[in-house]
Amino acid sequence: MRNVCKDESSDQKWILFDGPVDTLWIESMNTTLDDNKLLTLLSGERISMPAQVSLLFEVEDLSQASPATVSRAGMIYLNVEDLGWQPMVTSWLNDPKGNKAGDAVLTDTLSKCFERFMGPCLEFRRRECKELVSTPPLQSVLGTCNMFDCIATADNKCSPAEGESYVLMIELNFLFSLVWSVGATIDEEGRKKFDLMLRELDGRFPSQVHPKPQPPTPTPNPRPQPNSDAARCTSCMRSSSPVCVGRMVCAAPRCV
Numbered sequence: 001m002r003n004v005c006k007d008e009s010s011d012q013k014w015i016l017f018d019g020p021v022d023t024l025w026i027e028s029m030n031t032t033l034d035d036n037k038l039l040t041l042l043s044g045e046r047i048s049m050p051a052q053v054s055l056l057f058e059v060e061d062l063s064q065a066s067p068a069t070v071s072r073a074g075m076i077y078l079n080v081e082d083l084g085w086q087p088m089v090t091s092w093l094n095d096p097k098g099n100k101a102g103d104a105v106l107t108d109t110l111s112k113c114f115e116r117f118m119g120p121c122l123e124f125r126r127r128e129c130k131e132l133v134s135t136p137p138l139q140s141v142l143g144t145c146n147m148f149d150c151i152a153t154a155d156n157k158c159s160p161a162e163g164e165s166y167v168l169m170i171e172l173n174f175l176f177s178l179v180w181s182v183g184a185t186i187d188e189e190g191r192k193k194f195d196l197m198l199r200e201l202d203g204r205f206p207s208q209v210h211p212k213p214q215p216p217t218p219t220p221n222p223r224p225q226p227n228s229d230a231a232r233c234t235s236c237m238r239s240s241s242p243v244c245v246g247r248m249v250c251a252a253p254r255c256v
Contacts, residue, residue, distance in 0.1 A: 140185075
């Protein structure tokens with residue numbers, strides 16, 4: 001802040017405070033936020049804030065801020081439900097630190113996947129499934145993004161070098177990330193419903209899960225019946241031979 005305030009150029013400058021509001025430092029900003037625009041440090045140093053410098057606080061809540069601080073700042077409340085998850089996905093796709101900003105195929109395919117699957121899956125989980133641990137929609141979307149970053153790598157065949165299969169690998173990695181982020185917190189019965197719903201959204205997967213084929217049950221070999229043209233031994237069912245005697249009992253050692 002000292003360096004920014006020393007700059008005497010006419011360019012508008014913004015200082016962003018995105019940490020949690022703490023009573024130890026937010027009260028020191030009261031004199032900065034009023035008409036004096038003078039920051040007094042514990043060391044006694046005073047920093048005057050010129051007109052071309054503005055302060056922006058991006059905080060989760062104001063539970064630790066006093067009324068004196070709140071009354072000195074203009075408040076803009078952004079409801080997560082009204083804002084939706086789309087801005088976060090757009091920011092994630094355009095993040096210059098990642099490897100997606102310069103890949104038009106990747107960003108375009110992911111944008112279509114989010115638009116096609118994310119909204120219906122979040123709504124289906126909310127209305128039809130029961131979560132073991134309640135998860136906000138924005139957190140589930142963030143989990144999808146983080147998981148995709150972890151698994152969509154060149155080692156897993158998800159790179160432009162794969163050619164025509166690149167788009168397919170992006171979609172499959174996205175679906176895997178979606179299942180294990182949005183569908184990870186629902187119970188067993190809800191997972192079955194979620195599975196069927198996802199199969200209906202994507203025609204590449206069969207709409208019904210075929211049961212695992214069972215091995216055929218071996219049938220016992222029927223005991224051969226005596227032939228009407230040849231007499232058989234009543235003990236071992238062998239055909240009569242010169243070693244058999246007239247009493248129809250085989251003369252072999254195993255039958256005598």
